[in-house]
Amino acid sequence: SRPIPLLDPEPLNRMQTGFVMLLATGGLLAIYLPKARKLEKLLPPAIAVVCLLSVQIWASYADDMHISQSFLAISVFVGSALYLAATGELRMELKQVGKRDARLVELQRRQALATALEKGQLAEISEVDPKLLAEPGSSVASTSAMTMAEKPLDIAQGGNLYHFADEELAAKATEDPTGALAKSISQAISRGGMKMADAELYALIDKQRKRRRKSGSQYNSEGLDLLVGDIHHRPIIVLSFIAVTTFAACGFAWLNGQLNSGLMLMVSLFALALTWVSRQRAKIHHLRLPDINGVEMPFFVTMGSLALIYLVGHFGPLGSQFNQLDLLVLTFGLLGLAVISLYGREDLPWRIPSAVEAIITMLVISRLAGALLFNAVPFP
Numbered sequence: 448s449r450p451i452p453l454l455d456p457e458p459l460n461r462m463q464t465g466f467v468m469l470l471a472t473g474g475l476l477a478i479y480l481p482k483a484r485k486l487e488k489l490l491p492p493a494i495a496v497v498c499l500l501s502v503q504i505w506a507s508y509a510d511d512m513h514i515s516q517s518f519l520a521i522s523v524f525v526g527s528a529l530y531l532a533a534t535g536e537l538r539m540e541l542k543q544v545g546k547r548d549a550r551l552v553e554l555q556r557r558q559a560l561a562t563a564l565e566k567g568q569l570a571e572i573s574e575v576d577p578k579l580l581a582e583p584g585s586s587v588a589s590t591s592a593m594t595m596a597e598k599p600l601d602i603a604q605g606g607n608l609y610h611f612a613d614e615e616l617a618a619k620a621t622e623d624p625t626g627a628l629a630k631s632i633s634q635a636i637s638r639g640g641m642k643m644a645d646a647e648l649y650a651l652i653d654k655q656r657k658r659r660r661k662s663g664s665q666y667n668s669e670g671l672d673l674l675v676g677d678i679h680h681r682p683i684i685v686l687s688f689i690a691v692t693t694f695a696a697c698g699f700a701w702l703n704g705q706l707n708s709g710l711m712l713m714v715s716l717f718a719l720a721l722t723w724v725s726r727q728r729a730k731i732h733h734l735r736l737p738d739i740n741g742v743e744m745p746f747f748v749t750m751g752s753l754a755l756i757y758l759v760g761h762f763g764p765l766g767s768q769f770n771q772l773d774l775l776v777l778t779f780g781l782l783g784l785a786v787i788s789l790y791g792r793e794d795l796p797w798r799i800p801s802a803v804e805a806i807i808t809m810l811v812i813s814r815l816a817g818a819l820l821f822n823a824v825p826f827p
Contacts, residue, residue, distance in 0.1 A: 461511040469519055472503050476527055483535040493531060493684050497691045500524040504695070525717065528688040532724040535684050544732050547675045554647075651677070679737040680729035685721045685745055692717055693752035700760035707760035707773035711753050715780045718749040719787065741801025746788040750805055753780050754813040761823035768824060777813065781806045 479496065486492060504524060507516040654677050696710040722736075722745040729735055739747040757777045760766055785802035792798050817824030 461509060462513050462516075465507060465509075465512050465516045468503060468506060469516060469523070472499060472523065475499070476523065480527065480530055480535075483531055484537045486538065489535060489538065490683055490687075493535065493687055496527060496531070497687050500527060501691055501695060525720075528684075528717075528721060529724060531684045532682070532688075532721050533728060536680070536682065536725070536728065539683065540680055540728060540732050540734060543678055543680055543734055547678045547734075550675055550678070678734070680725070680732070680734040682722075682725040682729075682736060682745055685725045686748060688721060689714075689718050689745065689748055689752060693755060696752075696756050697759040700756050701763040702765070704760035704763045704766035704770070704773075707757060708776040710760075711756050711773065711776050711780055714752055714756065715749065715784065718745065718752070719784070722746060722749070740805060741798060742785070742805045743788050746784050747805060750781055750784055750809050753777055753784075754809045757813050758817050758823070761817055762821060766823055768822065771825075774824070778810065781809055 476496070479492065483489065483492070500520070500523060504517070504520040506512075507520040692714055696714050700707050700710055722743070725745065726736060726743075736743040736745060738744065742750075754777065757773055760773060761768070785806055789795060789798050789802060811827070814824060814827040818826040
């Protein structure tokens with residue numbers, strides 16, 4: 448073999464380098480993706496994967512690269528996004544489910560305490576659940592012991608709780624079924640009738656009132672919607688992939704505005720696939736996606752992405768004020784996203800006006816911004 452000159456080495460074979468990069472990326476994904484569902488903090492590694500795949504796609508479009516490398520890089524990007532949307536957010540879903548169950552248990556505990564205060568049955572409640580009246584920091588054992596020690600000295604008659612100084616007086620009071628003797632010799636009486644206001648419950652009522660302006664009940668039960676209706680699945684990975692795809696599409700639209708229509712179509716299809724997977728995952732645990740003005744967040748973000756791509760394409764050097772094919776694609780894209788976002792929803796009387804409002808808002812903002820900035824599109 449001939450020696451390689453040190454001062455003027457031969458250039459690297461870019462095609463071979465591209466395939467080596469794809470293999471290296473595939474190896475990293477093979478290690479990361481199976482472990483994604485077990486990670487406590489999923490967002491930092493997910494963003495790193497999104498950046499890695501984005502750079503891989505950008506590198507595949509360099510000179511001397513084979514077209515198959517671009518298709519492989521895009522396929523890996525889409526496949527990784529769908530896999531992470533289906534399995535990577537499992538831990539986040541379980542956290543939200545745990546938060547929902549913990550809130551229900553806590554509110555039930557407070558309701559039991561409020562009922563006990565109102566009826567004057569604190570002894571019975573503390574006997575069933577020693578933790579109910581425990582002070583923060585006190586042990587369950589000490590509370591239980593105190594309850595057992597004080598039980599013979601308390602007598603409930605006629606909705607009142609009578610307290611006695613010793614067991615002898617308590618035993619004598621039980622001999623009178625009318626309760627008059629217990630009332631005369633008891634040291635203190637707990638009569639009940641006390642009302643307890645729960646500040647958190649009032650806050651939940653306020654949140655529900657705000658939600659009802661744009662959407663209906665999240666659960667079939669009004670009570671469940673009030674208590675846990677504000678707990679949703681958070682599709683962080685889905686939104687990350689949609690954002691990266693939007694920025695990449697904006698870059699291509701800036702370089703060549705003629706690609707606007709195709710770019711918006713591809714972004715819409717990709718976002719729909721991710722959103723459908725995320726919605727199905729949330730349904731398994733009886734969760735829903737969060738809303739923005741009555742439209743599920745991934746759909747609303749995708750609508751904004753289409754409007755942004757439309758504007759960037761007309762702001763670019765090859766953008767034309769008279770080419771309005773992309774406006775037609777934008778309009779039908781917004782309509783399609785709005786219709787699909789309504790599929791399977793039971794609160795259509797609230798959702799339909801919100802979806803129409805989102806469509807009109809995106810169209811008006813895109814046309815006004817394009818007309819006022821550089822006169823890129825005709826004034827509406």
